[in-house]
Amino acid sequence: MTSTVTIQDRQSKVTRWLLIPGIVWMSLFLVVPIAMIVYVSFWTQTTFNISSDPTLASWKQFFTSDTYTGSLWTTIRIWLIVLATTFIVGYPTALFVGLFVKSKTLSTVLLVICVIPFWTSFLIRVLAWRPMLGKEGAINIVLMKLGIIQQPIEVLLFTELSVIIGMTQIYCVFMVGPIAFMLSRIDRNIIEAARDLGAGFGRIFWKIIFPLSLPGVVVGAIFVSVMVLGEFATSGALSGRKVNLLGNIIVTQVGSLKWAMASVVGVVLTVVMGIVIAGFLRIVDLKREL
Amino acid sequence: MDTAVFRLDGVTKRYGDLVALNNATLEVGANEYLSFLGPSGSGKTTLLRVIAGFEAPEAGRVHFEGRDITNVPAHERGIGFVFQNFALFPHLTVIQNVGFGLTHGKSGLSSAEIERRAVEMIDLVGLSGMEGRGVDQISGGQRQRVALARTLAMRPKLVLLDEPLGALDANLRGRMRNELRAIRERLGVTFLHVTGSETEALAMGDRVVVLDRGTIIQTGTPGEIYDRPASPDVAHFLNRFNLFDGSLSRGSFTGAFGTAAVPQATRANRDVYAVRYDRMKVLPASASTDGPKLRATFIASEYLGSSVMNFFDAGHGHLIEMEHHLSLGAPDTYEPRQDYLLTWNPEQAIVFGREAG
Numbered sequence: 001m002t003s004t005v006t007i008q009d010r011q012s013k014v015t016r017w018l019l020i021p022g023i024v025w026m027s028l029f030l031v032v033p034i035a036m037i038v039y040v041s042f043w044t045q046t047t048f049n050i051s052s053d054p055t056l057a058s059w060k061q062f063f064t065s066d067t068y069t070g071s072l073w074t075t076i077r078i079w080l081i082v083l084a085t086t087f088i089v090g091y092p093t094a095l096f097v098g099l100f101v102k103s104k105t106l107s108t109v110l111l112v113i114c115v116i117p118f119w120t121s122f123l124i125r126v127l128a129w130r131p132m133l134g135k136e137g138a139i140n141i142v143l144m145k146l147g148i149i150q151q152p153i154e155v156l157l158f159t160e161l162s163v164i165i166g167m168t169q170i171y172c173v174f175m176v177g178p179i180a181f182m183l184s185r186i187d188r189n190i191i192e193a194a195r196d197l198g199a200g201f202g203r204i205f206w207k208i209i210f211p212l213s214l215p216g217v218v219v220g221a222i223f224v225s226v227m228v229l230g231e232f233a234t235s236g237a238l239s240g241r242k243v244n245l246l247g248n249i250i251v252t253q254v255g256s257l258k259w260a261m262a263s264v265v266g267v268v269l270t271v272v273m274g275i276v277i278a279g280f281l282r283i284v285d286l287k288r289e290l
Numbered sequence: 291m292d293t294a295v296f297r298l299d300g301v302t303k304r305y306g307d308l309v310a311l312n313n314a315t316l317e318v319g320a321n322e323y324l325s326f327l328g329p330s331g332s333g334k335t336t337l338l339r340v341i342a343g344f345e346a347p348e349a350g351r352v353h354f355e356g357r358d359i360t361n362v363p364a365h366e367r368g369i370g371f372v373f374q375n376f377a378l379f380p381h382l383t384v385i386q387n388v389g390f391g392l393t394h395g396k397s398g399l400s401s402a403e404i405e406r407r408a409v410e411m412i413d414l415v416g417l418s419g420m421e422g423r424g425v426d427q428i429s430g431g432q433r434q435r436v437a438l439a440r441t442l443a444m445r446p447k448l449v450l451l452d453e454p455l456g457a458l459d460a461n462l463r464g465r466m467r468n469e470l471r472a473i474r475e476r477l478g479v480t481f482l483h484v485t486g487s488e489t490e491a492l493a494m495g496d497r498v499v500v501l502d503r504g505t506i507i508q509t510g511t512p513g514e515i516y517d518r519p520a521s522p523d524v525a526h527f528l529n530r531f532n533l534f535d536g537s538l539s540r541g542s543f544t545g546a547f548g549t550a551a552v553p554q555a556t557r558a559n560r561d562v563y564a565v566r567y568d569r570m571k572v573l574p575a576s577a578s579t580d581g582p583k584l585r586a587t588f589i590a591s592e593y594l595g596s597s598v599m600n601f602f603d604a605g606h607g608h609l610i611e612m613e614h615h616l617s618l619g620a621p622d623t624y625e626p627r628q629d630y631l632l633t634w635n636p637e638q639a640i641v642f643g644r645e646a647g
Contacts, residue, residue: 190377
């Protein structure tokens, strides 16, 4: 009995030592900065100065100004739309890569092809959409040459649409990856079994394949959500400053040294993300599935 | 056979250059338990998959209940398939698994009727009370029963079982063997059971089909197969014969044991002399005998409950097994590393040869 206690003691000591680097790192670079942002959001901001006198002024300003609340709703709207489009484009892709392609090698090659755009810098990927979508861009030129349209389509660039197109392309792969992974783990025999029992493709998909891929959908949705909610570059470069997400507000506020307002927006954004992730994690028990 | 429910006519299946099934012809009667025995790669699983409709044969026809079903898709054949790894739906409960085919197929039954039938099947395989469990919360043997119930719920006339006991531990395998037979007797459907285990094949099948390299090499009752294996390969798969190479000429076989008279031999493409384990006799090394004799060193014995297996080394690593049934009396004990003389009655040997008529 005495020896068991000793082993347990030694194990818990080892556990503590192993935890220390992680705890120190997370405290210094996550917990302390977040606490700091929350604290700064209550500071008093004047045009050229900031003081630590506590005030609710910045918070009041955020929730009473149409610009700020408007940008909160825009962020949520763009997030939901991009979440839907990445899912609509990503799921069939994942279905093909993860389930229909029988060779493991080929499915790995296809996944790598999906990742190739990431070999260039983020900004180049975003900016590359300008010559594609512009008034005299590739899409308009091709459509006009083919005689499908007479006038260039102007809504393609510097609108909400261009932001959605750009974000869908950039974040789609984060949806494809986790879903394809879950699909590739499905035992092919159970699909054969379902077919042998007389279920058609639709039933097999909705009753077997989709439920079993759901953890992948949730993980993909979390990836996409976290990245889209914090976005500012795509909307900055493709909307012509017409679409202001919370991320863009933070950039401008920080740029004009309005630390208190930037902190308020930062806290709001963090809370929104927290709610979204908590919501997704309620759909499936990831600990059980992965 | 007029009562044949199921017939294979010269079925051939190739994967590239590999011939997985070569001109397989077979008839299966109603209410029969047929076991397919063969080493891995012998084409037994391919045969089952062709019958189920998961694979299309290159040549030959498959007939079922008087109908040519060669081009009929799997789910319209009315043939059930039990997968080796059970292939249960991991996110569904026991009753949802069992009722899956009735709920999502073309059964057209009401949900109350589906539930009644699913419960009936769960009861039949002895899993009452587990309807609501997830399939990851039950044991391997119970999963096997769920897989069987799921197939039987569709009321197939023919059930194909692909190494159904392979994933179970030895103890459970023995019990499920009886269980499978009992369930089959109660329902009166035909079972085709694929296995790599000769014990399982002989114990379970009303008839045994032996396959090797894509070809059916013998079909018969377990007794026929056991007493009159059609070829050296069958004798080898049965794992109940000591096999000796040598040459058969003019009514006598010459091998490691000297020359023995051969009253009758079976035609085969090579000369092989086979003696059943329980036909072997052990004499002291100094004894003299008229029959065939083989000097061998005793290695060890194994107590099997109803019999004792004795292992001898006849030199060059040739292992000879001798089985002593305990019903015939207490076993003799032998000294390890001592030489003995092994002999047998040549009339009980089974001989294969190119010369045989």
